[in-house]
Amino acid sequence: TMSAFVAVAFALAFTFAPNVFVGLFTKDEGIMSQTGKLMLISSINLFPRAANIIYGGNIRGMGDTRWMLGTQAFGTAFVVLAAWILIFKLGFGITGLFLAVFLDETVRALLNGYRFYSSVRRRVREIEVSRGAA
Numbered sequence: 001t002m003s004a005f006v007a008v009a010f011a012l013a014f015t016f017a018p019n020v021f022v023g024l025f026t027k028d029e030g031i032m033s034q035t036g037k038l039m040l041i042s043s044i045n046l047f048p049r050a051a052n053i054i055y056g057g058n059i060r061g062m063g064d065t066r067w068m069l070g071t072q073a074f075g076t077a078f079v080v081l082a083a084w085i086l087i088f089k090l091g092f093g094i095t096g097l098f099l100a101v102f103l104d105e106t107v108r109a110l111l112n113g114y115r116f117y118s119s120v121r122r123r124v125r126e127i128e129v130s131r132g133a134a
Contacts, residue, residue, distance in 0.1 A: 011046060048106040079100050
C-alpha cells in the first residue's frame with residue numbers, strides 16, 4: 001500500500017511536471033520536448049517495478065533464488081529483443097526503449113506475482129496437512 005501511494009505521487013508529478021525533473025539534468029530543448037511521453041511511461045512503469053521489487057524480495061526470502069535468476073535472465077533478453085523491435089523495426093526511437101522496459105517489468109511482475117502466491121498457497125497446504133496429521 002505504501003509503495004502504491006509513492007508510485008501514485010511520482011506518477012502524478014512526472015505526468016504534470018516532467019520538465020521540472022528533467023530540468024535537473026539538462027536544459028537541452030530537444031530532450032525536454034520528448035520528456036512528456038517518456039516520463040508518462042516511466043511513471044506508469046513504477047507500478048509493475050514496485051510489484052517486482054516486493055514479489056522478488058519475498059520469493060528470494062522464501063529461498064527460491066533460481067527462479068529470480070531465471071526471470072532476470074529472461075528480462076534481460078526480453079528487453080534487448082523488444083527494444084530492438086520497437087526502436088528499429090517499428091520506428092519508436094527512444095520511446096521504444098522505455099516501452100520495452102515497461103513491458104519487461106509488467107511481464108515479470110505477473111510471473112513473479114503468480115509464483116509468489118502459488119508458493120504461499122502450497123506452503124499453507126503443507127502446514128495444514130502436517131498439522132492435521134499430528
